[in-house]
Amino acid sequence: MTDRKRVGILISGRGSNMSALIEAARAPDYPAEIVGVLSNKAAAPGLEIAASHGIATASLAQSKFPSREMFEDTMTLMLESWEVDYVCLAGFMRVLGEDFVNRWAGRMINIHPSLLPDYKGLDTHARVLAAGETEHGCTVHYVSPGLDEGEAILQARVPVLPDDTEETLAARVLAEEHRIYPEALKMLVLGQV
Ligand code: GRF
Numbered sequence: 001m002t003d004r005k006r007v008g009i010l011i012s013g014r015g016s017n018m019s020a021l022i023e024a025a026r027a028p029d030y031p032a033e034i035v036g037v038l039s040n041k042a043a044a045p046g047l048e049i050a051a052s053h054g055i056a057t058a059s060l061a062q063s064k065f066p067s068r069e070m071f072e073d074t075m076t077l078m079l080e081s082w083e084v085d086y087v088c089l090a091g092f093m094r095v096l097g098e099d100f101v102n103r104w105a106g107r108m109i110n111i112h113p114s115l116l117p118d119y120k121g122l123d124t125h126a127r128v129l130a131a132g133e134t135e136h137g138c139t140v141h142y143v144s145p146g147l148d149e150g151e152a153i154l155q156a157r158v159p160v161l162p163d164d165t166e167e168t169l170a171a172r173v174l175a176e177e178h179r180i181y182p183e184a185l186k187m188l189v190l191g192q193v
Contacts, residue, residue: 005032005189008084010075010092011039015046016174017090017111017181022053024182032189036082038075040094056082062094072100088185089143098145108143109188111181113173115155116141120148125166125173136160136169138177140184153193154184 007025009018018037025034037050042059050057058078065071079087089110101108114124116139128136137157142150156176160169187193 004030005085006035006083007032007086007088007185007189008036008038008079008082009034009050009088009090011037011044011046011090012041012093013044013046013091015044015049015090017177018046018088019049020178021088021090021182021185022050022055024186030182031186032086035084036079038078040092046090068097069099072097076100076103086185086189088181090181095147096143101143101145104143106142109140109153109184110143110148110150111177112139112141112148113170113177115139115157116148116152125170128160129164129166129169134160136173138173138180140180153187154180156180 009021011018022034024030025032034055036056036058037047039047039059040062042061044059047057047059060071060074060078062068062071065074085107087104087108089108114120114128115135115137119127125136135157137155139152140154141148141152144150156179158172158176
């Protein structure tokens with residue numbers, strides 16, 4: 001396919017959603033290619049996985065910058081050097097400032113392990129279990145200035161089973177994350193959202 005959109009991924013850790021996007025983008029008819037992976041943690045295992053696929057990688061520690069703005073401006077410079085059209089957050093564990101979010105508005109998406117607007121923030125699986133919910137899931141959404149508040153693009157639902165632990169529930173949700181994230185990115189770049 002010609003004219004595939006160029007995508008940069010921001011990670012902080014293991015990068016399993018990143019891997020799902022990389023795998024999907026290997027299909028010749030997938031409308032996007034992953035051109036760079038940026039981590040705010042040098043030790044993020046996802047960086048090595050991306051590099052093993054021949055994808056450009058970089059790590060930038062926010063603590064090395066005098067301000068969050070300068071850190072985020074540098075991320076933008078890096079993404080622009082890769083000429084990315086879209087940005088995917090995949091387990092990027094930093095709240096982003098308004099300038100950065102506005103810079104990529106409509107072109108930056110995130111995956112969150114809950115049925116937003118329910119259970120924004122961290123520890124979603126434990127909170128879902130503690131609340132006795134019977135249903136849980138994940139959401140791909142646009143990134144907007146409020147945490148986990150951007151408009152939803154795609155959701156998947158899973159049952160919460162009586163004997164679920166945080167681990168079993170997280171694994172069931174994660175399998176759905178890996179399914180819907182590539183699907184949502186495809187919809188976005190094809191203008192089908
Ligand atoms: C996923 O559960 C994702 O929904 C959340 O952070 C986790 C990242 O996992 N935003 P991974 O690095 O993609 O494996």
